[in-house]
Amino acid sequence: MDSLVEDYLNDILDRVRDEDDGAVADYIPELAKADATPLALAMCTNQGWIYSVGDDEREFTMQSISKPFAYAAALQDCGVEKVIETVGMEPSGEAFNELSLDGKTHRPVNPMINAGAIAVNQLINGEDSSVDDRVEVIVDYFSRLAGRQLTVDENVTESETGTADRNLALAHMLRSYDVIVDSAEDAVASYTRQCAIRVTVKDLAVMGATLALGGVQPLTGERILEPLVCRQVQAVMASAGMYDGAGKWMASVGIPAKSGVAGGLMGTLPGQLGIATFSPRLDESGNSVRGAKIFRALSEDMGLHLMSAVTRKGSSVRGIRTRGRTTVFRLQGGLDFSGAEEFLTAAENQDITTPRVIIDARRVTESNPVGRRMVKEGLRRIRENGKKVAVVDPNNVLGKRRFEDGTRVATTAAEIDEQ
Ligand code: GLU
Numbered sequence: 001m002d003s004l005v006e007d008y009l010n011d012i013l014d015r016v017r018d019e020d021d022g023a024v025a026d027y028i029p030e031l032a033k034a035d036a037t038p039l040a041l042a043m044c045t046n047q048g049w050i051y052s053v054g055d056d057e058r059e060f061t062m063q064s065i066s067k068p069f070a071y072a073a074a075l076q077d078c079g080v081e082k083v084i085e086t087v088g089m090e091p092s093g094e095a096f097n098e099l100s101l102d103g104k105t106h107r108p109v110n111p112m113i114n115a116g117a118i119a120v121n122q123l124i125n126g127e128d129s130s131v132d133d134r135v136e137v138i139v140d141y142f143s144r145l146a147g148r149q150l151t152v153d154e155n156v157t158e159s160e161t162g163t164a165d166r167n168l169a170l171a172h173m174l175r176s177y178d179v180i181v182d183s184a185e186d187a188v189a190s191y192t193r194q195c196a197i198r199v200t201v202k203d204l205a206v207m208g209a210t211l212a213l214g215g216v217q218p219l220t221g222e223r224i225l226e227p228l229v230c231r232q233v234q235a236v237m238a239s240a241g242m243y244d245g246a247g248k249w250m251a252s253v254g255i256p257a258k259s260g261v262a263g264g265l266m267g268t269l270p271g272q273l274g275i276a277t278f279s280p281r282l283d284e285s286g287n288s289v290r291g292a293k294i295f296r297a298l299s300e301d302m303g304l305h306l307m308s309a310v311t312r313k314g315s316s317v318r319g320i321r322t323r324g325r326t327t328v329f330r331l332q333g334g335l336d337f338s339g340a341e342e343f344l345t346a347a348e349n350q351d352i353t354t355p356r357v358i359i360d361a362r363r364v365t366e367s368n369p370v371g372r373r374m375v376k377e378g379l380r381r382i383r384e385n386g387k388k389v390a391v392v393d394p395n396n397v398l399g400k401r402r403f404e405d406g407t408r409v410a411t412t413a414a415e416i417d418e419q
Contacts, residue, residue: 004344004377009041009053010296013078022281022289025261030159031280032090034262040278041294042201044209045341047317048218052202059198060278061156063260064096064117066142066194067242067387068233068289071111073141074123075229083123087116087263089232091240092249095167096286099173106177112240112258115170122180131190138194140307145210145217146203156196164188195260201276204266208274234268238306245285253295254305265291269304272338310334310368317346319364326356332363333375335371335397344378356416357382361393374398376409383419390416
């Protein structure tokens with residue numbers, strides 16, 4: 001069966017493909033030269049399945065998307081107490097490179113603006129660390145989160161270092177208030193290299209999924225971060241991840257997210273998914289225009305808004321039974337995107353040898369539109385592969401008795417025999 005999820009993701013890319021609003025970041029010369037056309041989307045589920053479409057092998061620099069992961073590394077190594085003594089956790093509502101600290105404490109207000117991110121970078125590997133050692137620790141952390149060895153883009157680093165006056169000003173300010181001890185030059189060198197770590201959307205989706213899953217990397221099974229660290233990072237990302245647009249983003253899209261000026265955008269759905277997009281043209285706040293549109297579409301069409309989640313506990317596939325000529329998928333609980341995705345994965349992995357396939361939905365307690373649509377479309381594709389299919393759905397949790405192509409969904413033995 002073709003991947004239904006990837007078909008959905010491709011549909012979403014097609015919808016935004018021709019949009020050319022916004023402009024590539026030009027304050028870093030190397031980014032100004034970037035090709036504006038790539039478009040990619042990836043998702044990593046709680047089972048470690050990666051769905052990706054578009055230019056999903058294309059590498060780009062993380063830029064500000066490195067901030068939540070560096071924050072996670074600092075929290076993990078120094079403890080929450082120590083980190084929040086150094087950097088606050090209130091949304092600033094300001095631009096990412098604003099020259100501001102909290103008026104009373106003189107601390108950066110949160111780790112998602114540059115002042116906070118420079119201070120967080122300095123906490124990693126201790127304040128006496130050399131720049132090279134600190135960067136090595138960060139690259140190692142990020143590589144474990146991604147499940148492959150990542151590298152620093154030295155061209156982007158050099159290019160940004162030549163135009164880093166504003167970040168240098170921030171570092172001097174942080175030093176003047178004893179928030180950091182390193183020289184401003186070294187602090188900015190270390191932070192700039194952190195921003196220049198290269199990733200693909202697939203890497204970011206896996207890294208995001210690790211946060212969403214409480215710190216266990218879904219591909220390697222390694223526990224990298226404590227659940228409390230992941231909670232803290234996602235909470236701060238939810239309130240401050242999208243700079244001055246953070247409040248509106250959370251209300252309308254509802255996916256904690258972080259954008260970077262190279263065009264990446266990474267989001268997490270706690271307990272469910274890591275999501276990432278790449279498209280280099282940015283709006284005035286520095287967020288990827290097509291990336292933000294893709295997130296909006298995912299949130300609306302696939303019901304991924306955090307505040308509208310359908311309650312689910314455990315797997316949505318209660319069991320798969322083969323009896324005589326029939327294979328029965330018994331579903332349970334709430335059927336949202338993730339629940340439906342679990343069914344599709346189970347169906348794909350099941351070697352169906354019987355001529356009939358039935359979905360037993362009697363134990364499904366609730367569903368949302370994308371959950372209903374995906375389960376029925378999955379069943380329709382099984383029918384296309386030559387099986388007779390039906391649903392047992394007395395409570396009508398799967399909605400209308402029609403497939404997407406308009407044909408009837410069989411619910412009785414007589415109907416199944418007509419196929
Ligand atoms: N390295 C960039 C800077 O500090 C990151 C900014 C961003 O991605 O928003 O200016």
